[in-house]
Structures are given as structure tokens and as C-alpha cells.
Amino acid sequence: MLLAVVLNRVAMAVITLAGVAVVVFVLLRVVPGDPVAMMISPGAGPADIAALKAHYGLDAPLPVQFWIWIKGVVTGDFGTSITLHVSVTEVLASRLPATIELAVLALLVAVLLGGSVAVAGTLMRRTAGETLIDGLNSFMLAVPDFIWALALVLLFAVAIPVLPLTGRIDPALAQGFSTKFYLAESILTGRFADAGNILSHMAMPTLALALPLAAVIVRLLKQSLKEAMVQDYVLLARIKGFGELRLVLQEALRNAVGPTLALTGVQFTFLIGGTVIVERIFAYPGIGNLAIDAVINRDFPLIQGLVLLFGLIFILINIGVDLTVATLNPRLRHA
Amino acid sequence: MEHWSPTATIADTGPRPPSVAVRLARDPKVAVAGGFIVLLIVLAVAAPLIAPKDPLEQNLLLATVPPAGFAQAEPGYLLGTDGLGRDVLSRVIFGTRVSLTVAFVAAGLACLIGSLLGLLAGYLGGLVDTVISRLVDIWMAFPPVLLSILLVAVLGSGLHSVIAAIVVIDWTRFCRVVRTETMGQAQMDYVVAARTIGFTRPAILFREILPNVLPVLIALLTLEMGIAVVVEAILSFVGLSVSSDTPTWGGMIAEGRQIVHEAWWVLAVPLAALFATVVAFNQLGDGLARSLDPVLRR
Numbered sequence: 001m002l003l004a005v006v007l008n009r010v011a012m013a014v015i016t017l018a019g020v021a022v023v024v025f026v027l028l029r030v031v032p033g034d035p036v037a038m039m040i041s042p043g044a045g046p047a048d049i050a051a052l053k054a055h056y057g058l059d060a061p062l063p064v065q066f067w068i069w070i071k072g073v074v075t076g077d078f079g080t081s082i083t084l085h086v087s088v089t090e091v092l093a094s095r096l097p098a099t100i101e102l103a104v105l106a107l108l109v110a111v112l113l114g115g116s117v118a119v120a121g122t123l124m125r126r127t128a129g130e131t132l133i134d135g136l137n138s139f140m141l142a143v144p145d146f147i148w149a150l151a152l153v154l155l156f157a158v159a160i161p162v163l164p165l166t167g168r169i170d171p172a173l174a175q176g177f178s179t180k181f182y183l184a185e186s187i188l189t190g191r192f193a194d195a196g197n198i199l200s201h202m203a204m205p206t207l208a209l210a211l212p213l214a215a216v217i218v219r220l221l222k223q224s225l226k227e228a229m230v231q232d233y234v235l236l237a238r239i240k241g242f243g244e245l246r247l248v249l250q251e252a253l254r255n256a257v258g259p260t261l262a263l264t265g266v267q268f269t270f271l272i273g274g275t276v277i278v279e280r281i282f283a284y285p286g287i288g289n290l291a292i293d294a295v296i297n298r299d300f301p302l303i304q305g306l307v308l309l310f311g312l313i314f315i316l317i318n319i320g321v322d323l324t325v326a327t328l329n330p331r332l333r334h335a
Numbered sequence: 336m337e338h339w340s341p342t343a344t345i346a347d348t349g350p351r352p353p354s355v356a357v358r359l360a361r362d363p364k365v366a367v368a369g370g371f372i373v374l375l376i377v378l379a380v381a382a383p384l385i386a387p388k389d390p391l392e393q394n395l396l397l398a399t400v401p402p403a404g405f406a407q408a409e410p411g412y413l414l415g416t417d418g419l420g421r422d423v424l425s426r427v428i429f430g431t432r433v434s435l436t437v438a439f440v441a442a443g444l445a446c447l448i449g450s451l452l453g454l455l456a457g458y459l460g461g462l463v464d465t466v467i468s469r470l471v472d473i474w475m476a477f478p479p480v481l482l483s484i485l486l487v488a489v490l491g492s493g494l495h496s497v498i499a500a501i502v503v504i505d506w507t508r509f510c511r512v513v514r515t516e517t518m519g520q521a522q523m524d525y526v527v528a529a530r531t532i533g534f535t536r537p538a539i540l541f542r543e544i545l546p547n548v549l550p551v552l553i554a555l556l557t558l559e560m561g562i563a564v565v566v567e568a569i570l571s572f573v574g575l576s577v578s579s580d581t582p583t584w585g586g587m588i589a590e591g592r593q594i595v596h597e598a599w600w601v602l603a604v605p606l607a608a609l610f611a612t613v614v615a616f617n618q619l620g621d622g623l624a625r626s627l628d629p630v631l632r633r
Contacts, residue, residue, distance in 0.1 A: 012472075019473035027489055142617035143610065144565050146572075150588060150606050158599045165595075276480040277569050281592065291481050292573055295488045303485065310481060 005326060006319070013315040020311040021073070021304075025066050028300050058300075069301075073308065079301035083294075088305040092287065096309070097180035098168055099279070099286030102202060103272050105183070106209035110271070111264065113210065114217025121218065122225040122248050133218070140215035145274040149208035149281045156204060166283035169198050205282045209274050213267050220263055224256035231255070258328060265321025269314045358626050365622035368615040375612060379431040386425035387411065390582045394420035399598040417587070417601045418594050426582040427608050433494065433576070433583045434612065437567040438560040441501035445563075446556045448502065449509025454548070456510070457517025458540050468514070471507045479504050483566055487575040494577050497570050501563050512555055516548045554624035561616030568609050584609050 053059040057068060072079060078088035121133040156163040164170075169182055173194055179185050183202070186194040228234060229252050237251045276288035283289065287306060294302040359365050378385060388411075398420040400409045408415070414424040456467040483500040490496035520526060521544065529543050570576040571585025572592075579586060584605040591602025 015469075016473050019469075023473065024485070027485065030489065138618070138621070139614060142561065142614045144562075144613070146565060146569055147606065147610050147613065150592065150602060151610075153592065153595060154599060154603055154606070158595055270479075273480050276484070277572070280573065288481075292484060295481075295484045296573075296575075298488065307481065307485070314475075 006323065009319045009322060013319060016315060017308065017311055021070065021308060022066075024304055024307045025069065028303060029062055029065075069304065078305035078308075081294075081302045082299045083297045084299075084302070088301050091290070091302065092305055092309055094180055095285060095287045095290050098182075098284065099272075099275055099288060101181060101183045102205055102209070102279070102284065102286060103268075103275060105202060106206045106271055107213070107264075107268055109206055109210040110213035110217060114214035115221065117214070117218045118221035118225060119248055119253070121222045122229065122252070123244060125226055125229075133222075137215055137218050140211060141219065143212065143215075145208045145212055145271075146277050146281075148211050149205065149278050152204045152208055153281070163203050164201050165204075168201050168285055169194070170201075173197055201284075205275075205278045205284055208278050208281075209271050212274075213264070213271055216267055217260055217264060221256065221260040224259055225252050228252035228256040258325065261328070262321060262325050265317060265324070268321075269317050272310070272313060272317075359622070362622045362626055364618045365626065368617075368619040368622065371611065371615040372619065375431050375435060375615075378428050379435045382429045382432060386422075386428040387413070388422035388425040390421060390425040390429040391580060392421060396420065399594065399601070401598070402600050402604075414604050415598070415600045417590055418598065423587070423601060423604050426587055427584065427605055429582040430584045430587065430605060430608070433571075433581060434564045434567060434609075436494065437498060437501065438563045438616070441498040441563045441567075442505075442556055442559040444498070444502045445505040445559060446509050446552065449506035450513040450548070450552055452506070453510040453513025454517050454540055454545065457514040458521055458536075458544065460518075464514075467510065471510055474504070474507045479566075480569060483570060484573060484575060487570055492570075492575045492577070497567050497576050500570070501566050504566075505559060505562065508559065509552070509555060512551060513548055516551055517544055520544045520547050550627035551624070553627060554620050557616055557620035557623055561613045561620070564609065564612050564616065 050059065057065060060068070069079065076089060078092070080086065081088050081091055084091055117133060117137075121130050124130045124133070153165065157165040168174075174182070176194075177185055183195060183198045186192070186198060225248060229247070231252075233255075234247055234251050237247055242251070275286060276291055278284070279286045279288035280292050287309065290302070291306045291310075293299075294306060359369075394416070397409055397412070397416050398418055400412050400416040400420070401407060402415040402423075403410075403413050405415075412422055412424070414422075414427070417423055417426070452467050456464040482504050486500035486503055487496045490499055526539060526543055529539050534543070567576060567583070568585035568588065571583040572589045574586075574589065576583060576585060587605040588602055588609070591598070591600075591605065595602050
């Protein structure tokens with residue numbers, strides 16, 4: 001049954017991605033701005049413009065352009081970036097690891113932070129502590145990553161200047177890496193000083209992305225935990241003499257975590273969307289920052305590649321979430 | 336002995352619950368947040384009367400003057416000046432105009448379009464539902480920030496484009512919720528009853544189902560206004576919103592981000608305004624959801 005679910009989801013994913021491809025392609029072709037006019041030096045004649053258009057295939061009829069592009073995409077060739085003059089696949093491959101590390105770290109921080117506050121709130125239920133957590137959390141839920149990022153800039157780069165404001169790593173250290181996964185590589189090869197430097201650069205963007213998600217996790221998980229704590233199996237464990245913390249972590253959490261897991265997956269896609277502006281604020285060299293430059297420069301091939309990549313990431317996460325939820329929930333597994 | 340009225344005993348099973356308006360005013364969240372939004376509206380409408388200075392007037396001799404109370408503060412510049420010597424307070428006050436315009440117009444239009452499609456998908460079902468739902472799925476596969484930047488790049492920067500981008504992206508929020516709500520309402524006895532006595536489909540949809548979906552819709556609309564304000568600020572921050580000679584919070588934030596080490600207040604003041612506005616819309620939406628929702632109310 002699980003296989004049927006997977007196949008169904010993959011088929012849906014292909015249809016959705018095809019839709020995304022058509023939408024972005026058509027959207028870009030109705031742009032009033034001409035990318036060739038932006039890249040050519042002033043004083044170039046109409047013949048030069050026509051030659052350049054031909055070079056990038058922009059002179060062919062739209063359906064032909066679309067067909068050429070789609071044929072390339074299927075084989076992993078997204079064309080050549082108009083502003084960077086390298087293949088889009090190459091640019092994406094070199095920028096994606098930075099965003100993956102940032103997003104995964106932010107997810108980890110959000111789950112740990114949100115999870116522990118939810119457990120603490122459950123332990124403190126019906127006390128002033130819970131009221132405090134609820135009150136703070138209702139504000140946290142309202143504040144988006146954009147505002148967090150700038151508030152963190154004021155706090156940790158200006159008021160208490162302890163964290164570097166921009167970049168991913170000190171440029172002097174960036175040479176000695178054989179992959180683009182700087183954080184993972186430095187940890188796996190035991191270069192902890194480098195890892196510390198990378199983490200200090202990632203701290204603010206990570207927190208900005210993690211805090212809104214943590215707030216969502218706190219609200220839902222605490223609600224589920226409180227509901228679980230009044231169930232019979234928890235009462236039974238309580239009669240057996242289990243401590244309160246053990247009741248929450250061992251008995252309630254296992255049964256309460258389902259809805260939170262599903263929601264966290266959906267929210268993770270929002271987090272990845274948030275990398276676009278957060279990377280911009282901290283001049284972090286990921287695909288989000290790249291996307292804004294690509295749009296401002298009207299770099300069609302790069303924008304198309306980026307949007308498809310984002311679409312693919314979103315879909316993969318959604319499939320992953322559905323599968324995890326289905327695997328963990330026996331009732332859904334046999335549905 | 337009191338006068339006894341037979342109808343009263345049948346109708347009243349307890350003290351009359353207070354009306355919606357009274358309940359709303361009593362909710363401190365709604366009162367404070369609503370009051371703040373009203374204040375913003377007053378600031379936006381009467382900006383030229385309230386702002387102490389011309390928000391565009393530059394004075395390079397008085398650039399990056401800190402807010403009152405700090406060393407080297409200048410009298411008359413309560414919240415300091417920016418890198419071009421413009422009064423930060425006046426610029427924040429004028430900035431409410433763009434923020435609120437976007438909040439009301441963009442969120443209102445997104446609500447209108449999204450809920451109309453949601454009502455149709457939820458009530459008609461079948462092919463209409465499939466097409467609309469698939470469209471929503473494709474839409475939601477785009478990162479919203481990226482899509483909005485893409486759209487504004489396509490449409491050209493400016494207030495109209497920002498509003499259009501928000502509507503084009505966020506109609507899906509309304510569509511999904513209204514569709515689910517409508518599907519739930521369509522199963523209710525009162526809809527079956529309305530159909531039995533021969534109501535037409537549009538009549539059932541707009542006179543029977545819509546009023547029951549409305550409470551959720553109003554709360555969602557308020558939350559969307561907060562989102563719209565942030566999206567406008569992000570687009571201004573990236574430089575894709577209104578032209579730079581109109582003061583916006585996002586534009587001020589972008590300038591402040593550049594000179595944050597020399598003049599933190601240029602970033603902090605508009606950021607605080609944005610924060611307060613977003614929290615206010617959010618708390619108002621939360622309060623409205625609780626006061627208007629017949630299930631949550633009990």
C-alpha cells in the first residue's frame with residue numbers, strides 16, 4: 001500500500017513541477033524588460049543585439065524556446081546564466097549546499113527549541129510558567145523571519161557585537177574545503193575551529209529562520225501533550241510510579257508527536273522560502289540570495305532553474321512528510 | 336411576583352449572551368490591537384498634519400543625528416535623522432500610508448478572489464474542485480517570497496505591482512480554508528433543507544453558506560493584512576516596491592541595514608513600527624477568531 005502512495009505522490013509531483021515550469025516560463029516571457037538590452041554595452045547596434053539574442057536562443061518562437069529548455073532540463077542542462085556566463089546547473093550546484101546546511105540547521109534548532117519549550121510548558125501546566133510561555137509564544141507566532149533577522153542584527157551585531165554580520169565563513173578559511181558543505185565537512189574531518197567560525201556566521205540567519213517555526217511547534221506540541229497527559233495509559237504509568245518528566249517524554253510524547261511532525265514538514269517548506277530574504281539580509285551565499293540577484297538582473301535561465309529547484313525541494317519535502325506520517329501511523333499505513 | 340411570560344420561558348434558557356460587538360470590545364487583545372490599528376489609520380490619513388518635518392527634506396549637515404536623549408541629539412529630531420539628514424519620525428509616519436494601503440487593498444482583493452474560488456470548489460465539487468485544487472497545489476509549490484519578487488520583476492516595481500503580487504500569491508490561503516469550510520457546511524442539514532425547498536445554487540451558496548463561513552474569513556483577512564504589510568516591507572527592502580522618494584518602512588529598513596554600525600536607529604525605528612503593526616494585526620485576528628467562531632466561543 002505504501003508503494004501505491006509513493007507512486008501516486010510522484011505522479012502528482014511530476015504534474016505539479018510541469019505546471020511550475022510552464023507558469024515560470026510564460027511569466028518570464030511577458031516581462032517588459034529585455035534581458036539582452038540590460039547586458040549589452042551602450043552604443044551597440046541592432047545587429048549586435050540580434051546576434052546576442054540568437055546566441056542565447058531568445059530569437060526563436062516561444063514554443064520552440066520552451067521545447068529546447070524542457071529538453072535540456074530533463075537531461076540536467078538548465079542553460080547558461082546570462083549574467084554569470086556559466087552553466088545554471090553549475091551555479092546551482094555550487095550555491096545549493098550553503099542553503100541546505102542553513103535550512104537543516106535551522107530545522108534542527110527549531111525542533112529542539114520548540115520541543116523542549118513544549119515539554120517544559122507541559123510540565124508546568126496550569127501554573128504561572130505556562131501562562132508566561134503561552135503569552136510569549138503568541139507574540140512569537142506573529143513575528144516573521146524577516147523581522148527576526150533584522151532584530152538579531154541590532155542585537156548581536158550592534159548592541160552586543162559578538163557575531164559576524166555577513167557571509168558564511170571567514171574568506172581566509174574558505175580555501176581548504178574539498179566540498180561546498182563547509183559545516184558538515186569541517187565537523188566530519190575534525191576541524192572544529194573552522195566549524196566554530198562557520199557556526200558563528202550561521203547563528204543569526206539560523207535563529208531568524210528557526211524562531212518562527214519553533215513557535216508553531218510549541219503551540220501544537222504542547223496542546224497535543226496536554227491532551228495525551230489525561231489519557232488512561234498515562235494514568236496507568238503514573239500509578240506505576242513513573243516520574244512526571246518520564247511520563248511526558250516516554251508515554252505522552254510518542255503518542256502526541258504525530259500532528260506536530262506533519263505540521264513541521266509543511267512549515268519546513270516555509271522556512272526554505274524564508275531563506276530567500278534571510279540570506280539576502282546576511283549576504284549569505286546560498287540559492288535564496290542568488291534568486292534575488294537573478295530576478296533583479298532578469299537572468300531568465302537562472303530564474304527558471306532556481307524556481308524549478310525550489311519547486312522540486314518543496315515537493316520532495318511534502319512527499320517525505322507524507323511517507324513519514326504514513327510509516328508512523330499504522331491506521332494510515334493500511335488505508 | 337414578576338409578570339410571567341410564556342414565550343420568555345421557552346426562548347430564554349439562561350441569561351442572554353452579550354452581542355458580538357460587546358464581546359469584542361471586552362476582549363483586551365482585540366481592544367488594544369484594534370486601537371493600535373485605528374491609530375495607524377489616523378497617522379496615515381493625517382500624516383502631513385502630524386509629521387513634524389517634511390519626510391523628503393534632506394539636510395546633509397544634520398545626517399545620522401541620534402534620537403533624543405542620546406549624545407549629539409538635535410532638538411526637533413525626536414527619533415534622529417537618516418544618512419541624508421531626513422527626519423526618521425516623519426518618514427515612519429508617512430510610511431504608514433504605503434503599509435496600510437497594501438494591507439487593506441491587497442488583503443481585501445486576495446480574500447475576495449480566494450474565497451470566491453474556494454466557495455465554488457467546495458460547493459460544486461467534481462471537475463471545478465479538481466481544477467481549482469490542482470491550481471492551488473501548483474501555486475503553493477513556489478516559495479512565496481521568490482514568487483512575489485518574480486512577479487514584481489515581471490510587472491515592474493511600484494505599488495500596483497506589489498498589491499498585484501500579494502493578491503496573486505495569497506488568494507490560495509483563502510481558497511483552501513474557504514473550500515474546506517464550504518465542504519463542511521454543504522453537508523449540514525440547513526443546506527439540505529434549503530435545497531429541498533427549492534433554493535437555487537447561487538442562493539444557497541451566498542445566502543446560506545457564505546454567512547456561516549464569514550467568521551473564519553474575517554479572522555483570516557485580518558491575519559492576511561499583517562502578512563501583506565511584511566511582504567510590502569520585504570519588497571521595499573529589496574528595492575522592488577514604490578519609488579525611493581516615497582517613504583516606506585521597508586525602504587527605511589534597507590537604508591538602515593547599510594549604515595547599521597553608524598546609525599542603528601535608522602533600522603530600529605521602522606523595524607519597531609513594522610513589528611508592532613504585524614503583532615497588532617495578528618492579535619486582532621486571533622481575538623476575532625475566538626469571538627466570532629461559534630465553536631471556539633463556548
